[in-house]
Amino acid sequence: MALAACAGLPRPATVQGHWMAGNWYTFWFTGAAIYAFTAALIVYSVARWRKRSDRPAVQLADNFLIEIVGVLIPLALVLGLFFMLTWPLENKVDRLVATPDVTVNVTAFRWSWQFAYPGHDIRILGTPTTEPQLVLPAGETVQINLSSIDVDHAFWIPAFLYKKDAIPGYVNRFDINPDRIGQYWGECAEFCGLQHARMHFTVRVLARDQFARWLASHGKLALR
Amino acid sequence: MSITAAPPIRIEPSAPRLIKHGIVSWLCATDHKRIGLLYMSTAFFFFILAGLLSLVMRTQLAQPNGTFVDAHVYNQVFTLHGTAMIFLFVAPFGFGLANYLIPLQIGGPDMIFPRLNAVSYWFFLFGGITVFSGLAAQGGGASAGWFAYAPLSGIQISSGAGQDLWLIGLLMTSVSSIMTGINFITTTLLYRAPGMTMWRLPIFTWEMLATSLMILMAFPPLATCFILLLVDRRMGGHIYDPTMGGSAILYQHLFWFFGHPEVYIMILPYFGVITEVITTFSGKPTFGYFGLVLSSWAIATLSMSVWAHHMFTTGAVTNPFFAGMSFLIGVATGIKFWNWIGTMWQGAIRLTTPMLFALGFLFNFLFGGVTGMMVASPPIDFHAEDSYFLVSHFHYVLGGGSMFAIFAAIYFWFPKVFGVMLSEKLGKISFWLMFVGFNATFFPMIFLGMWGMPRRVYTYPNFPGWGDLNFIASAGAAVMSLAVIIFLVNVYVSSLRHVGKMADNPWDGYSLEWATSSPPPEHNFEWLPPIRSFRPAFDMRHPELASQAKDYEKRAMRKFKEGKIT
Numbered sequence: 001m002a003l004a005a006c007a008g009l010p011r012p013a014t015v016q017g018h019w020m021a022g023n024w025y026t027f028w029f030t031g032a033a034i035y036a037f038t039a040a041l042i043v044y045s046v047a048r049w050r051k052r053s054d055r056p057a058v059q060l061a062d063n064f065l066i067e068i069v070g071v072l073i074p075l076a077l078v079l080g081l082f083f084m085l086t087w088p089l090e091n092k093v094d095r096l097v098a099t100p101d102v103t104v105n106v107t108a109f110r111w112s113w114q115f116a117y118p119g120h121d122i123r124i125l126g127t128p129t130t131e132p133q134l135v136l137p138a139g140e141t142v143q144i145n146l147s148s149i150d151v152d153h154a155f156w157i158p159a160f161l162y163k164k165d166a167i168p169g170y171v172n173r174f175d176i177n178p179d180r181i182g183q184y185w186g187e188c189a190e191f192c193g194l195q196h197a198r199m200h201f202t203v204r205v206l207a208r209d210q211f212a213r214w215l216a217s218h219g220k221l222a223l224r
Numbered sequence: 225m226s227i228t229a230a231p232p233i234r235i236e237p238s239a240p241r242l243i244k245h246g247i248v249s250w251l252c253a254t255d256h257k258r259i260g261l262l263y264m265s266t267a268f269f270f271f272i273l274a275g276l277l278s279l280v281m282r283t284q285l286a287q288p289n290g291t292f293v294d295a296h297v298y299n300q301v302f303t304l305h306g307t308a309m310i311f312l313f314v315a316p317f318g319f320g321l322a323n324y325l326i327p328l329q330i331g332g333p334d335m336i337f338p339r340l341n342a343v344s345y346w347f348f349l350f351g352g353i354t355v356f357s358g359l360a361a362q363g364g365g366a367s368a369g370w371f372a373y374a375p376l377s378g379i380q381i382s383s384g385a386g387q388d389l390w391l392i393g394l395l396m397t398s399v400s401s402i403m404t405g406i407n408f409i410t411t412t413l414l415y416r417a418p419g420m421t422m423w424r425l426p427i428f429t430w431e432m433l434a435t436s437l438m439i440l441m442a443f444p445p446l447a448t449c450f451i452l453l454l455v456d457r458r459m460g461g462h463i464y465d466p467t468m469g470g471s472a473i474l475y476q477h478l479f480w481f482f483g484h485p486e487v488y489i490m491i492l493p494y495f496g497v498i499t500e501v502i503t504t505f506s507g508k509p510t511f512g513y514f515g516l517v518l519s520s521w522a523i524a525t526l527s528m529s530v531w532a533h534h535m536f537t538t539g540a541v542t543n544p545f546f547a548g549m550s551f552l553i554g555v556a557t558g559i560k561f562w563n564w565i566g567t568m569w570q571g572a573i574r575l576t577t578p579m580l581f582a583l584g585f586l587f588n589f590l591f592g593g594v595t596g597m598m599v600a601s602p603p604i605d606f607h608a609e610d611s612y613f614l615v616s617h618f619h620y621v622l623g624g625g626s627m628f629a630i631f632a633a634i635y636f637w638f639p640k641v642f643g644v645m646l647s648e649k650l651g652k653i654s655f656w657l658m659f660v661g662f663n664a665t666f667f668p669m670i671f672l673g674m675w676g677m678p679r680r681v682y683t684y685p686n687f688p689g690w691g692d693l694n695f696i697a698s699a700g701a702a703v704m705s706l707a708v709i710i711f712l713v714n715v716y717v718s719s720l721r722h723v724g725k726m727a728d729n730p731w732d733g734y735s736l737e738w739a740t741s742s743p744p745p746e747h748n749f750e751w752l753p754p755i756r757s758f759r760p761a762f763d764m765r766h767p768e769l770a771s772q773a774k775d776y777e778k779r780a781m782r783k784f785k786e787g788k789i790t
Binding site (some may be wrong): 007008009010019021024027030031034035038039041042045049050051055056057058059060061062063066067071074075078079081082085086087089090091093094109110125135150151152154156158159161162163164165167168169170172173174185187189190191192193194195196197200 | 225296299360367368369373375383435455466467470471472473506507508509510511512513514515537538539540543544548551552554555557559561562563565566568569570571572573574575583586590591594595597598601602603604607609610611670671674675676678679680681682683684685769777
């Protein structure tokens with residue numbers, strides 16, 4: 001946790017978010033190690049071989065072995081990261097279940113959001129000055145159907161470490177499994193014109209029974 | 225295919241200029257050195273404008289809920305900042321540098337199509353003016369971002385003429401770039417001096433050859449993309465209009481099919497600059513010349529297959545393919561770092577101002593590369609995309625990378641171009657201010673992005689820590705401006721100093737441009753040294769060392785015959 005605080009990601013609030021945070025830190029610390037190694041080599045070369053006398057430079061132009069090592073090590077590293085982390089995780093995050101517990105239709109427009117719960121007669125509509133609230137259950141699979149009615153937007157909840165574009169003309173579908181009760185904030189991440197900066201919303205993750213009561217009240221139940 | 229059977233090309237010097245001085249001589253200039261200077265000074269002027277725009281942004285964002293400018297002004301400012309930096313500064317400055325250097329480095333008298341070269345420059349200048357003239361249009365300049373995604377940039381939403389002028393201006397610079405690319409390729413292939421074989425070309429010229437090929441691949445799709453948008457806007461088309469059966473995602477594909485090679489068009493020339501600077505100030509031959517050349521071609525090739533990593537969150541592309549291809553580019557770039565370090569290893573390193581800027585490039589670009597590997601991985605990009613993490617990443621690559629290399633190039637070639645050395649003292653002060661200011665500006669943005677600050681926002685709420693980090697970033701921008709001011713003072717003060725005749729080769733450079741006078745005569749060379757390796761000017765000055773470094777060409781041929789390279 002101390003490491004996480006130092007690296008600065010928000011604490012993940014979904015199952016997928018935990019996977020992606022782990023992946024993030026693997027890359028982050030691998031990258032830090034690569035940076036440290038390469039920077040140390042540069043600093044050493046400059047400090048060690050700075051011209052101080054008439055000592056001539058060694059006129060070495062190439063060394064096939066060293067050069068091929070400089071290709072193979074990075075190649076092995078990126079292939080390893082790609083086949084062991086990136087690709088499998090991408091597939092896990094993108095997986096869709098056939099029967100989600102809850103479905104929410106999210107519609108982006110200039111410059112706010114509408115959250116609709118099909119089958120429950122709930123529509124939550126925001127404006128640039130009044131943020132809409134997306135209500136989700138913890139411990140269940142939520143499927144989001146994301147679309148836009150005007151220009152490109154992107155639906156981003158930093159605590160979920162996830163965003164998806166809302167593009168007019170087709171519906172983007174993805175699953176999230178919130179696992180931490182609490183209130184989070186979300187925003188539009190794709191530039192969409194004048195009030196792009198004000199396109200905020202909040203997310204409320206409720207316990208399963210409380211969410212069921214909220215659904216049954218058609219969204220009228222006051223959330224405190 | 226027999227190349228050797230082709231008849232030799234005779235280089236006939238064109239008639240000397242009739243008008244040698246005054247503004248008319250610049251308006252009529254077809255000499256590659258003059259056009260190169262026009263290109264570089266115009267690009268630098270746009271850099272100053274775009275830099276001033278960035279100060280407006282940093283002032284607005286210095287505090288939460290800033291009120292320095294309103295949303296409409298801010299959106300125009302960031303659109304123009306990005307457009308000018310990318311289309312009017314970083315790429316064209318490289319073209320200007322190449323215009324100046326390629327004929328000198330290959331021992332040719334001029335570019336092969338001098339008039340086409342002049343046309344390229346004037347298209348570039350008027351394209352840039354057209355983009356900026358949008359500010360005077362009713363409703364203000366373009367405000368849909370440098371990427372101008374449709375339908376946001378469509379007529380229904382961006383109804384002003386500013387957007388049209390932006391599109392037309394950039395179409396002109398696209399045409400200019402295509403003509404320049406053709407000129408560079410043809411010149412490099414056909415105008416080389418006797419003895420200057422392909423495997424003796426300086427790395428900068430090699431990088432420009434790869435860059436030019438990418439220009440020919442990337443700019444036609446951009447022109448297509450913009451022309452179709454103009455058809456939508458002014459001729460009633462519905463190509464990008466999903467409500468009438470068009471496709472919004474098509475715009476992104478066309479734009480990024482240009483946009484990603486463009487990223488390498490903006491960095492490959494500067495890889496060349498850095499290689500030249502490090503090689504010269506290490507007093508050694510470039511380590512791993514073959515590797516550097518081949519890695520550039522690998523980057524140029526792979527650059528055509530990574531565009532959709534800008535679209536990982538669209539849900540419309542096959543993410544793993546584009547992620548894998550992007551990772552491979554990281555390997556090709558890693559080779560360059562390896563070889564730059566190899567060039568410094570066991571050298572005799574002189575820490576001059578250009579070398580300091582080159583080292584600054586290495587540290588900054590390395591950071592941009594590491595964050596680049598992160599965002600090339602879709603599960604990371606799902607969080608980082610369109611956040612300040614991305615802003616930090618690409619500024620480390622384009623600002624900390626290309627911009628630092630541009631300053632290295634200016635300090636390095638200034639004595640060759642003007643016959644005057646820039647002050648080393650002021651240069652080093654300027655470097656340290658720029659290095660500190662740059663990192664103060666863009667390092668905090670990594671964390672802002674991770675905490676969730678999106679890009680292209682004119683204001684942000686008062687979340688804990690956001691105001692502080694943004695304030696540090698704004699302070700860093702002020703320090704960077706100071707560095708640029710000191711640079712301009714340096715140019716002014718140094719150019720006043722009368723130093724008599726400048727030495728041909730003040731830095732002990734290795735490539736052919738250092739064998740002619742400073743500044744070079746109208747037709748570049750009164751005479752040419754024998755070209756027996758890839759560093760003729762070095763061999764001429766250090767005949768005792770020349771025999772130590774083996775000729776790449778012979779060495780490569782031997783290895784090839786022995787079956788070590790296939």
